[in-house]
Structure formats: C-alpha cells, structure tokens
Amino acid sequence: MNKKLLWLSALSISSTAAMATTSNTISNVEIGVVLDGIYQDGSREFSHREEGFSLGHSEINLSANIDDKFRGVLTTMLESHEGKTEIELEEAFIESLAMPWGFKVKAGRFLSSFGYLNEKHVHEDAFSERPGVYRALLGGHYFDDGVQLSWLAPTDFYLAFTSEAFSGKKLDAGFDQPATVGVYSAAINIGADINASHSWMFGLSALRNGNGEMQFGGEHDHDDHAGDSHDEHDHGEHSHGPAFTGENLFGADFTWKWAPQGNYKYQNVRFTTEYLQLNDLYDTQFSDLQGAKDNLKGIYATIVYQFTPHWSVALRGSEFDHQLANDVHGHGDHAHGDFSDAKLREYDVSLAWLSSHFGQVRGQYTRQETHTKDDNIFSLQYVMTFGAHAAHGF
Amino acid sequence: MVSNKAIFSALLFSIFATPVMALNIFTCQPDWAALVKVHAPQANIFSATTAYQDPHFIQARPSLIAQMRKADLVICSGAEQEIGWLPELQRQSRNSKVRTGSEGLFYVTDYVAMLDKRDNVDRVLGDVHAQGNPHVQFAISDMLAVSKALTLRLTSQDKKNASQYQKNGVKFQQQWQQSMLEWQQKAAPLKGKKVVGYHGTYRYLFAWLGIEQVADLEPKPGVSPTTAHLNSLANFNAQQVYAIVYSTHQSDKAANWLAKRTALPVVALAQSVGGTDQALDIFSLIDSSIDALLAVQP
Numbered sequence: 001m002n003k004k005l006l007w008l009s010a011l012s013i014s015s016t017a018a019m020a021t022t023s024n025t026i027s028n029v030e031i032g033v034v035l036d037g038i039y040q041d042g043s044r045e046f047s048h049r050e051e052g053f054s055l056g057h058s059e060i061n062l063s064a065n066i067d068d069k070f071r072g073v074l075t076t077m078l079e080s081h082e083g084k085t086e087i088e089l090e091e092a093f094i095e096s097l098a099m100p101w102g103f104k105v106k107a108g109r110f111l112s113s114f115g116y117l118n119e120k121h122v123h124e125d126a127f128s129e130r131p132g133v134y135r136a137l138l139g140g141h142y143f144d145d146g147v148q149l150s151w152l153a154p155t156d157f158y159l160a161f162t163s164e165a166f167s168g169k170k171l172d173a174g175f176d177q178p179a180t181v182g183v184y185s186a187a188i189n190i191g192a193d194i195n196a197s198h199s200w201m202f203g204l205s206a207l208r209n210g211n212g213e214m215q216f217g218g219e220h221d222h223d224d225h226a227g228d229s230h231d232e233h234d235h236g237e238h239s240h241g242p243a244f245t246g247e248n249l250f251g252a253d254f255t256w257k258w259a260p261q262g263n264y265k266y267q268n269v270r271f272t273t274e275y276l277q278l279n280d281l282y283d284t285q286f287s288d289l290q291g292a293k294d295n296l297k298g299i300y301a302t303i304v305y306q307f308t309p310h311w312s313v314a315l316r317g318s319e320f321d322h323q324l325a326n327d328v329h330g331h332g333d334h335a336h337g338d339f340s341d342a343k344l345r346e347y348d349v350s351l352a353w354l355s356s357h358f359g360q361v362r363g364q365y366t367r368q369e370t371h372t373k374d375d376n377i378f379s380l381q382y383v384m385t386f387g388a389h390a391a392h393g394f
Numbered sequence: 395m396v397s398n399k400a401i402f403s404a405l406l407f408s409i410f411a412t413p414v415m416a417l418n419i420f421t422c423q424p425d426w427a428a429l430v431k432v433h434a435p436q437a438n439i440f441s442a443t444t445a446y447q448d449p450h451f452i453q454a455r456p457s458l459i460a461q462m463r464k465a466d467l468v469i470c471s472g473a474e475q476e477i478g479w480l481p482e483l484q485r486q487s488r489n490s491k492v493r494t495g496s497e498g499l500f501y502v503t504d505y506v507a508m509l510d511k512r513d514n515v516d517r518v519l520g521d522v523h524a525q526g527n528p529h530v531q532f533a534i535s536d537m538l539a540v541s542k543a544l545t546l547r548l549t550s551q552d553k554k555n556a557s558q559y560q561k562n563g564v565k566f567q568q569q570w571q572q573s574m575l576e577w578q579q580k581a582a583p584l585k586g587k588k589v590v591g592y593h594g595t596y597r598y599l600f601a602w603l604g605i606e607q608v609a610d611l612e613p614k615p616g617v618s619p620t621t622a623h624l625n626s627l628a629n630f631n632a633q634q635v636y637a638i639v640y641s642t643h644q645s646d647k648a649a650n651w652l653a654k655r656t657a658l659p660v661v662a663l664a665q666s667v668g669g670t671d672q673a674l675d676i677f678s679l680i681d682s683s684i685d686a687l688l689a690v691q692p
Contacts, residue, residue, distance in 0.1 A: 002508065007476065015630070055421055067501065068493070068495075071485075095485075096488075097488075097490060097493060098490040098493075099488065099490075100490075102463060102488050103488065104488045152460075152463055152486070152487065152488055154464055155464060156460060156461075157460055158456030158457060158459055159460075160462045189456075190456075191455070191456025192456060192457050192460075193455060193456075193457040196446075196447075199453065199455045199456065199457065200461055201456050208415070257453060257455075261446040261447065261643075262443070262444065262446070262447045263446055263447045263448055263451070264447075264448070264451040264452070264453060265448035265450070265451045267647055280489075298602070309618040309620075310618065353581070356517070356616075356617065357450075357451075357521075357616075358517060359480070384668060386517070390481070390482070391454060391455055391478050391479050391480075391481050391482035392454070392475070394453055394454055394456055394457050394484060
C-alpha cells in the first residue's frame with residue numbers, strides 16, 4: 001500500500017516537471033517594476049527621505065520557480081539620496097515549494113517576518129513613510145541575510161509559526177567583535193474570517209539581538225543612540241539602519257479588513273494597529289545614568305477606506321516614546337552624561353486616486369510633533385507598477 | 395425488506411470507509427464547487443469566493459490559506475482570472491499537491507474553447523487576458539468536456555471512488571445535454587438580440603444564445619464606468635438595443651443611469667451560482683439567466 005503510494009507520488013512528480021516545461025515555452029521569469037516618486041516640503045524624524053523631489057522605493061523585482069522544489073526572488077531598490085542614485089539589494093532569497101507537513105524554508109536576504117508591516121513592501125503602504133516607531137527601531141523595514149523556517153498548522157483557521165536567524169549586521173549597536181549570528185526572531189500569527197465580510201489576523205513577535213545592547217568599554221562606547229535626527233546612528237555615513245537598538249524587541253499586531261459581502265472592488269476598509277517595545281538598550285554602566293529609560297515603546301493605528309474603485313482615504317496616528325542622550329560616553333571605568341525623555345507624535349492623512357489596480361497618485365499631510373518643534377509636511381507621490389506584480393498578502 | 399447481509403456489508407463498508415478520508419476540494423468560484431458537488435457528492439468542498447464578490451479582487455485571506463493547505467484538489471477558472479490572489483495562496487499554503495503544473499490544480503479554461511484570445515496584451519487595453527475571456531462558468535457547450543476532464547482528474551486523485559465519479563460524470567453529461575436542448579428551444583426568441591453589458595461576464599452565454607453585446611458600461615475591461623463613457627453610450631441608438639445587463643455583484647448605478655437616459659430595460663443576472671435566489675446550482679444558473687433575459691419587457 002505504502003509502496004504503491006510512493007510510486008504514485010513519484011509518477012505525479014515526474015508528470016509535474018513535464019507539464020511545467022511545456023506550459024512555459026520561453027521563460028517563466030516574472031519581471032516587475034515599481035516606480036515611486038515623491039515631492040515633499042519637509043522631512044520626518046528618523047527618516048532618510050529628503051525634502052523636495054526624490055525617488056522613493058523604486059524597485060525591480062525578478063522571480064521564478066527554480067525547479068519543482070524551489071522558487072527564487074531578487075529585488076533591487078533604487079533610491080535617490082543627495083543627488084546620487086543608490087542601489088540596494090532588498091531581497092535575494094530562495095524558498096522551498098515542496099516541503100511536507102506545511103513547512104517552508106527561506107534562505108538568503110529577505111524581509112523579516114517580525115511584526116505586520118515589516119514583511120510588506122513599502123509600495124503596498126497607504127502612506128509615503130512607515131510610522132515613526134518603525135523608522136526608529138527597524139530602519140523602516142528590517143531585511144537581512146539569514147534563514148527562516150516556518151510552519152503552517154493543519155487547522156481550519158490560520159495558524160503559523162515563523163522562526164528566523166540573521167547576521168544582525170544592520171541592527172548592530174557597534175560591537176568590535178559582533179556575534180556571527182546576531183539576530184534570532186520568532187513570530188506566531190493567527191487569523192480567520194468572521195463571515196463573508198469581515199476577516200482578521202493577530203500576530204505576536206519577538207526579536208533577540210545579540211549585538212543590540214550598547215556595551216560599556218571598547219572604542220565604541222560613545223553614544224550611538226543619539227536619537228537626534230541630525231546625528232543618527234549612522235557613524236557619519238548615510239545609513240538605513242535604525243536609530244535605536246537593544247537586546248530584545250517585542251511586537252503585537254492586529255489587522256481587520258472589511259468589504260460589503262467580501263466584494264473588495266467598490267468599497268473596503270483595512271485597519272491595522274501595532275505595538276513595538278524595545279528592551280535592554282544599554283548595559284548597567286549606561287543604564288544607571290540619570291534619565292535612562294528601561295525601554296522604548298511605540299504604537300500606531302492605520303485605517304484605510306477605499307470608498308469607490310478610484311478613490312481611497314487613509315488616516316494614521318502614531319506615537320513613539322524615546323530618549324535623547326546628552327554627551328553620554330565612557331571615561332575610564334565609569335560613564336558620563338545623562339538622558340532626557342523625548343516623544344514623537346505623528347498624524348497622517350492621505351487621499352489616493354487609483355488610476356487602476358496598478359497605479360495611484362496620492363497627496364499626504366503629516367502633522368509631526370516632537371519635544372522641540374511641530375511640523376506640517378505635505379507631499380505628493382505616485383506609486384505605479386508594471387510587468388508582473390506579485391499578489392499582495394493579507 | 396433490507397436483508398441482514400446488506401446491513402452487514404453496509405456496516406463493514408462504513409468501518410473500512412472511515413479511515414479513507416474524503417477528498418478536500420478547494421474551488422475559486424462557487425460554480426466549480428457546484429459542478430464538483432455533482433461529480434463527487436461525498437467530498438469536502440470549499441468555495442473561496444461567493445457570487446457577490448468580484449473574482450479579480452479577492453484578498454489572500456488567512457482563512458483561504460488554511461483551506462488551501464489541506465486541499466487535495468483545487469479547481470479554478472484559470473486564464474489569469476485569479477492571478478491577483480491564487481499565486482499568493484499557493485505560496486503561503488505550502489501545499490505541493492496544488493502547485494501550478496500539479497495534478498491537484500485543475501483549470502477549467504484548459505478544457506474550454508476560449509473566446510477573445512489576444513496576441514497582444516497591454517494594460518492600456520484594460521484588464522485583458524492573453525488566454526481569452528476567463529468567465530467560463532457560462533461556457534455551456536464546453537461544460538461536457540469540462541465534466542469529462544474533471545471526472546478523469548477526480549479518478550486519478552482518488553482511485554478508490556473512481557467508478558462513482560465515472561457514473562456521476564456520465565449522468566451529469568446526459569442531464570446537461572438534455573438541458574442544452576431545452577435551453578436552446580426556450581431561448582430561441584433571444585437570438586440576434588443586442589444588449590449593453592457590464593464587463594465580459596456573459597461573453598460565453600451571449601455567444602451561445604446568439605446575443606450580441608454591442609456596448610459595455612466599462613470603458614475598458616476592468617475599468618469602472620466613467621461619466622464621459624456613459625454619456626457617449628447615452629447618445630447611441632438605443633432603438634435596436636434589447637436591454638442593459640449587469641451582475642448582482644456589481645454596482646447598479648451605471649446601469650440605472652443609462653436606463654434612465656435611454657429608457658432601456660435593465661436585467662440583473664447572477665455572475666455565479668448563488669448570485670440570485672434562483673441560481674442555486676450549475677443548471678439553474680443557466681436556466682434562471684435565460685428566464686431573466688426572456689422576462690425583459692421592452
């Protein structure tokens with residue numbers, strides 16, 4: 001009986017390969033391009049998107065099945081910065097297609113499954129930038145080189161576990177000899193439909209960063225976590241990394257979507273809220289300094305209402321509690337300086353005109369409030385795609 | 395009346411049948427759920443969408459990923475109808491049985507003589523597909539070939555119940571042929587009628603009935619009606635047009651607007667099984683659509 005099954009599955013695998021080659025006569029490579037351009041009359045805290053005209057996350061995406069067991073994805077991001085065009089490899093990974101029992105392995109460079117927004121491409125967002133807490137703690141979106149193992153449970157509702165190991169170089173607090181595998185993460189996601197109109201998903205994530213805690217001693221014991229937008233954690237060079245790092249990062253997210261009778265064409269609503277908390281930023285020498293916080297936390301909530309096939313409006317509120325380091329440095333066997341509390345609040349409104357499923361033009365207004373000043377930022381942006389365009393996740 | 399032997403064998407059958415799991419079948423449209431139900435009544439059948447949802451705009455929801463993970467067979471229209479969400483479900487569900495090219499993935503369009511195939515596809519033309527119009531739930535005469543192919547596929551996926559699938563397939567094909575004769579007679583007055591449609595949803599139904607869709611409320615396939623486009627339609631010669639036809643899952647605004655301007659009657663048809671109170675299965679979907687078209691009062 002078992003032998004027979006084996007034979008059958010062997011037969012079906014061989015027929016699969018034959019069908020794949022005949023149905024794709026030339027090539028099965030999918031090429032997709034995202035064009036993203038923006039004009040904004042201000043700049044945001046913890047952001048590298050500049051004032052004036054710039055290319056946002058213009059992307060070239062290539063993907064294909066490698067064989068019947070693996071799929072490969074390569075995404076290159078083009079960004080303009082101070083008159084120069086920067087190319088960054090955002091994704092270069094392989095993923096398994098045929099592992100049994102609901103397992104999947106991903107390896108290479110990819111977006112971490114931490115949180116809800118992080119795994120999504122920036123062009124899927126309803127706003128020109130990620131909320132402040134994401135920019136400050138994950139550099140907008142955290143991708144790195146590593147491996148991921150995930151498992152989808154055989155349940156009637158959605159239940160998935162994901163675990164990752166990364167180099168962690170992008171989240172390194174400045175260690176002289178960083179751990180080779182710096183970051184480990186774990187996430188659990190559950191989701192279901194309430195009825196034809198309502199669907200939801202809930203996730204919990206944790207990320208342990210072996211090189212995230214700021215250590216006393218060594219050459220790097222000056223403060224890297226300046227927290228000031230003009231003097232970020234960038235070692236004097238342009239960086240997309242986060243402004244703050246710590247040993248433990250936790251996240252909780254909830255998403256709810258609605259469309260009348262589940263028909264997303266004419267009207268739909270998407271709501272997402274996410275909470276992030278960063279613990280263990282400093283070792284005892286620094287954390288004993290006056291004003292040092294035990295943790296930094298932030299939250300945001302977004303609601304997007306597409307009210308006709310061609311128009312949608314989005315609202316977002318976000319808050320991030322952080323701190324500023326005032327001349328914090330190591331001196332001999334003790335630390336100097338102190339910390340002061342800081343806060344970033346943002347309120348965003350955006351109105352998007354959807355020219356089709358593949359193009360949109362949107363205006364956005366952001367009210368940004370920090371400990372020192374309040375700003376009003378207006379922007380006008382297009383996000384358009386051509387070629388093959390991978391379907392979006394929930 | 396029932397002999398002990400029959401009871402005993404039924405018992406024996408149920409004992410042995412218990413460990414043999416029924417096929418889990420995932421369909422992209424309720425029409426294919428209805429079709430496969432006729433062929434495999436014992437299967438666990440799940441339809442990802444309802445007749446009130448636009449099949450091009452389905453979210454790759456967590457619930458659909460969970461359902462696809464356990465599917466033995468996935469039945470979809472194909473021809474890129476589900477391109478915006480099926481590949482994401484396939485990736486996320488990690489079910490190698492239903493990957494593209496696998497025996498566990500059945501595209502109905504593979505067995506249909508496709509209409510409106512295009513050599514040249516450009517998004518300037520709207521939401522068009524090189525393989526042709528994918529709304530094949532109304533490809534009436536092709537349904538026999540689809541049934542035969544589906545029977546074979548069910549047989550290869552579940553050899554134990556092969557004879558049952560074959561029996562049900564033959565029965566369906568006979569009934570369908572009989573129905574086709576009835577529909578042809580009944581729908582004779584519709585031949586040569588001209589209608590204004592809303593999207594290419596009834597391309598195959600109209601072709602089979604001999605109805606001509608002379609205009610579309612959509613300026614381009616998949617592009618929602620615009621005022622400018624509707625104005626251009628209002629100016630055209632409504633005298634020869636029989637009706638404005640749209641689907642119950644679509645907004646009725648454009649159809650009613652044009653009806654007011656042109657005094658043309660409006661008909662709302664089901665796009666799929668479940669789209670009206672009358673369209674309860676694959677037979678009544680066609681039957682009730684013809685009835686609704688015949689009921690138009692000019």
